[in-house]
Amino acid sequence: MEIVGQLQKQYVDFINSLFREGYLDDQYVQLQKLQDDSNPEFVVEVVSIFFEDSEKLLNDLASSIQQQVVDFKKVDGYVHQFKGSSSSVGAQRVKNACVAFRNFCEEKNLDGCSRFLNLVKQEFYLVKNKLETLLRLEQQILQAGGTVPLIE
Amino acid sequence: MDACHCIEPQWPADKLLMKYQYISDFFIALAYFSIPLELVYFVKKSAVFPYRWVLVQFGSFIVLCGATHLINLWTFTMHSRTVAVVMTTAKILTAVVSCATALMLVHIIPDLLSVKKRELYLKKKAAQLDREMGLIRTQEETGRYVRMLTHEIRSTLDRHTILKTTLIELGRTLALEECALWMPTHTGLELQLSYTLRHQYPMGFIVPIQLPVINQVFSSNRAVKISSSSPVARLRPAGKYTTGEVVAVRVPLLHLSNFQINDWPELTTKRYALMVLVLPSDSARQWHVHELELVEVVADQVAVALSHAAILEESLRARDLLMEQNVALDLARREAETAVRAHNDFLAVMNHEMRTPVHAIIALSSLLQETKLTPEQRLMVETILRSSSLLATLINDVLDLSRLKDGSLKLDIRTLSLHVLFWEALNLIRPIASVKKLFVTLSFSSDMPEHAIGDEKRLMQVLLNIVGNAVKFTRVGSISISASVAKSESLRDPRAPGFFPVPSDNHFYLHVQVKDTGSGINPQEIPNLFTKFAQSQSSGTKNSSGSGLGLAISKRFVNLMEGHIWIESEGLGKGSTAIFVVKLGIPGRSHESILPFVPKVPENRVPTKFLGLKVVLMDENGVGRMVTKGILMHLGCEVLTVSSGDECLRVLIHEHKVVFLDVSLPGIDSYELSVRIHEKFSQHFSRPFIVALMGNRDKLMTENCLRAGMDGVVPKPVSVEKMRSALSELLEHGLLLDS
Numbered sequence: 081m082e083i084v085g086q087l088q089k090q091y092v093d094f095i096n097s098l099f100r101e102g103y104l105d106d107q108y109v110q111l112q113k114l115q116d117d118s119n120p121e122f123v124v125e126v127v128s129i130f131f132e133d134s135e136k137l138l139n140d141l142a143s144s145i146q147q148q149v150v151d152f153k154k155v156d157g158y159v160h161q162f163k164g165s166s167s168s169v170g171a172q173r174v175k176n177a178c179v180a181f182r183n184f185c186e187e188k189n190l191d192g193c194s195r196f197l198n199l200v201k202q203e204f205y206l207v208k209n210k211l212e213t214l215l216r217l218e219q220q221i222l223q224a225g226g227t228v229p230l231i232e
Numbered sequence: 233m234d235a236c237h238c239i240e241p242q243w244p245a246d247k248l249l250m251k252y253q254y255i256s257d258f259f260i261a262l263a264y265f266s267i268p269l270e271l272v273y274f275v276k277k278s279a280v281f282p283y284r285w286v287l288v289q290f291g292s293f294i295v296l297c298g299a300t301h302l303i304n305l306w307t308f309t310m311h312s313r314t315v316a317v318v319m320t321t322a323k324i325l326t327a328v329v330s331c332a333t334a335l336m337l338v339h340i341i342p343d344l345l346s347v348k349k350r351e352l353y354l355k356k357k358a359a360q361l362d363r364e365m366g367l368i369r370t371q372e373e374t375g376r377y378v379r380m381l382t383h384e385i386r387s388t389l390d391r392h393t394i395l396k397t398t399l400i401e402l403g404r405t406l407a408l409e410e411c412a413l414w415m416p417t418h419t420g421l422e423l424q425l426s427y428t429l430r431h432q433y434p435m436g437f438i439v440p441i442q443l444p445v446i447n448q449v450f451s452s453n454r455a456v457k458i459s460s461s462s463p464v465a466r467l468r469p470a471g472k473y474t475t476g477e478v479v480a481v482r483v484p485l486l487h488l489s490n491f492q493i494n495d496w497p498e499l500t501t502k503r504y505a506l507m508v509l510v511l512p513s514d515s516a517r518q519w520h521v522h523e524l525e526l527v528e529v530v531a532d533q534v535a536v537a538l539s540h541a542a543i544l545e546e547s548l549r550a551r552d553l554l555m556e557q558n559v560a561l562d563l564a565r566r567e568a569e570t571a572v573r574a575h576n577d578f579l580a581v582m583n584h585e586m587r588t589p590v591h592a593i594i595a596l597s598s599l600l601q602e603t604k605l606t607p608e609q610r611l612m613v614e615t616i617l618r619s620s621s622l623l624a625t626l627i628n629d630v631l632d633l634s635r636l637k638d639g640s641l642k643l644d645i646r647t648l649s650l651h652v653l654f655w656e657a658l659n660l661i662r663p664i665a666s667v668k669k670l671f672v673t674l675s676f677s678s679d680m681p682e683h684a685i686g687d688e689k690r691l692m693q694v695l696l697n698i699v700g701n702a703v704k705f706t707r708v709g710s711i712s713i714s715a716s717v718a719k720s721e722s723l724r725d726p727r728a729p730g731f732f733p734v735p736s737d738n739h740f741y742l743h744v745q746v747k748d749t750g751s752g753i754n755p756q757e758i759p760n761l762f763t764k765f766a767q768s769q770s771s772g773t774k775n776s777s778g779s780g781l782g783l784a785i786s787k788r789f790v791n792l793m794e795g796h797i798w799i800e801s802e803g804l805g806k807g808s809t810a811i812f813v814v815k816l817g818i819p820g821r822s823h824e825s826i827l828p829f830v831p832k833v834p835e836n837r838v839p840t841k842f843l844g845l846k847v848v849l850m851d852e853n854g855v856g857r858m859v860t861k862g863i864l865m866h867l868g869c870e871v872l873t874v875s876s877g878d879e880c881l882r883v884l885i886h887e888h889k890v891v892f893l894d895v896s897l898p899g900i901d902s903y904e905l906s907v908r909i910h911e912k913f914s915q916h917f918s919r920p921f922i923v924a925l926m927g928n929r930d931k932l933m934t935e936n937c938l939r940a941g942m943d944g945v946v947p948k949p950v951s952v953e954k955m956r957s958a959l960s961e962l963l964e965h966g967l968l969l970d971s
Binding site for chain 1: 949
């Protein structure tokens with residue numbers, strides 16, 4: 081149907097732009113591959129858990145940086161976790177920001193850390209936004225009776 | 233009465249006296265007239281007379297004188313005045329001319345005299361030329377003699393003929409009475425009479441070489457006149473006392489090495505022979521200079537001829553020697569061929585006859601192993617199997633070595649999988665390694681290709697040999713195997729400076745290093761390691777199983793693969809490192825296209841071999857946990873997820889085939905966990921595979937994981953493909969590597 085075609089095209093353009101701009105990487109495609117009839121909501125589930133975990137992590141990060149005496153090891157630990165989960169999902173920019181963040185943690189550079197915390201947060205909300213849009217599009221396609229095109 | 237105006241004669245007319253005067257005058261006139269005629273006649277006849285006008289003058293003088301005398305005839309009687317006038321005129325003329333002539337003669341006579349002088353001079357010169365002509369002729373004759381002599385001498389290369397001919401020809405040319413040649417003896421201290429012309433003196437007579445007369449002759453290259461009483465000149469038998477003059481000349485005996493083309497080696501030859509020439513005693517002949525020169529020239533020519541003769545003798549001797557050697561070599565070659573044939577026949581027999589029973593033993597023992605046996609029986613069968621395997625290996629080793637030696641071994645080139653090769657090797661040594669509690673690690677470099685082209689079996693043999701040695705000689709510790717693509721700098725072995733491998737488009741060089749913490753090797757023994765059958769004496773006798781051929785064969789194989797193998801060790805007890813580099817082909821770029829592999833399973837199918845595979849996944853990170861679980865489930869596994877080490881240990885049962893541990897999170901000691909998993913399952917027959925999921929590719933961490941007993945590492949984030957291939961490799965080969 082036409083709407084499906086339009087929606088699909090919209091979807092494809094959008095997701096390609098996400099790849100181009102580095103918001104998502106190949107890992108996301110892997111997740112999509114895992115979604116099949118036995119596991120139809122896989123991607124949504126993973127992404128939801130990602131959002132939950134990340135919010136929690138960001139809070140923890142913010143509070144640990146605001147301490148009097150900053151425990152950089154702990155901060156590093158959180159960032160490490162964040163990096164792990166973002167890379168599992170394919171949130172590339174978040175992951176890269178985490179990698180840089182970790183350097184500041186190693187250097188025990190408080191100023192850098194707080195700057196990068198903001199950056200990471202920024203990136204996270206950006207990608208969250210994008211992912212939500214993407215998933216909404218998928219839903220729409222599915223509701224319209226079409227199938228989500230797989231990007232190689 | 234003087235009417236006739238006559239003139240009276242001066243003197244009184246004495247008739248007789250006047251008559252005589254008259255006659256004399258007449259004859260004088262006659263003579264005076266005939267002399268010029270004669271002069272003219274003879275001068276006309278002679279071709280050369282430079283003074284003709286003198287002649288004229290002289291002739292006219294004489295003519296006039298004659299005229300005067302003639303006219304005088306008339307004055308004896310009465311004569312007229314005319315006659316008197318004529319007479320007077322004649323006399324006056326005569327006077328003039330004669331005076332003139334007289335004056336002229338003053339000039340002419342010295343000239344004439346000098347002509348005579350010149351004539352005498354010319355005569356002298358002619359005589360001199362004559363003499364010189366005679367000399368030249370003599371010299372030419374001498375030259376002719378010399379040429380003839382030389383020709384005679386040089387027309388033969390036989391020493392005796394040369395010398396004999398020389399003496400004969402010299403004797404003939406110079407008409408000698410005796411001619412003799414004294415040669416130095418072997419000691420060089422004496423001269424021995426070797427050749428004479430007339431054989432009138434006994435041969436073999438010896439004279440010491442240090443006589444002054446001999447020194448005198450030897451010190452100059454000219455022919456020297458010597459006294460006929462000197463010992464060398466006493467060539468006549470006793471009784472004849474008088475001999476002619478004697479001349480002696482030295483004949484240099486040139487050695488081959490003394491030959492210089494451009495100059496006679498005056499100073500370097502030491503050995504001379506002495507030639508003595510005696511003129512006949514009954515002729516009063518003296519030695520002339522040209523004869524002496526002839527003798528000198530002949531002596532030189534003889535020297536040359538003798539040297540040529542010596543060279544010829546030398547070369548004939550060398551040729552004979554060569555022929556003998558050729559014959560001997562031929563014989564040796566035939567013998568060697570026979571030996572080789574015998575050897576090959578022996579090998580052919582051994583190949584079949586010995587292998588058959590051994591293989592039978594091995595096969596049947598393996599079959600026996602599969603049946604129900606009591607523990608003692610099982611132990612016995614295992615021993616039989618081990619021993620016969622060893623025997624088979626020994627036989628194969630020896631056969632291989634002989635084939636390698638005679639070059640008949642050819643590599644069996646086909647496509648092989650490097651990863652598979654290494655896993656299989658590792659699988660084979662794993663049992664022993666784990667019994668000895670040795671940690672074995674294996675790592676590949678990132679640029680190592682999966683497939684290569686080479687002789688799989690032989691490469692495996694080399695690898696097994698090296699790794700087997702490492703395991704054998706390490707009591708405690710670890711063995712690490714690393715394989716990479718060789719770069720030029722890393723390939724230099726100081727002991728093999730000639731090895732410069734150059735990778736090309738079709739080939740690359742595989743660099744394998746096996747490092748162990750074992751008993752090490754004495755650096756002095758390292759060169760002997762690759763020698764056949766040589767076992768190090770100091771490593772103790774407990775490890776003396778094995779033929780000692782392993783390294784020798786490995787080296788041969790490595791060389792066949794255009795590579796190099798060497799061992800480094802810092803000393804006893806300090807472990808050792810064995811490194812080998814071999815040349816392998818790059819698949820896809822050369823013409824080998826044999827792929828012994830099954831084509832890949834298409835992606836969409838769920839691989840049935842993983843269906844129901846029970847695995848445990850430990851990951852603290854929720855997202856990661858979920859993703860990995862999804863992947864594993866997608867592949868058909870039954871996944872149990874845990875989020876802590878303790879939980880992991882609790883739920884792990886032996887039905888779980890694989891445990892995935894996320895090691896990227898600090899705070900969880902995955903290594904300790906791995907060790908505890910090992911412990912948990914140490915009583916069991918098998919334990920689950922332990923795989924680390926690693927976020928950052930960290931070589932050190934990888935090594936630590938492997939050292940802690942994990943079976944492999946998979947990088948995070950995991951992809952379906954990676955997980956699939958990891959699981960396949962794990963299940964098939966029991967070991968996993970990060971790639």
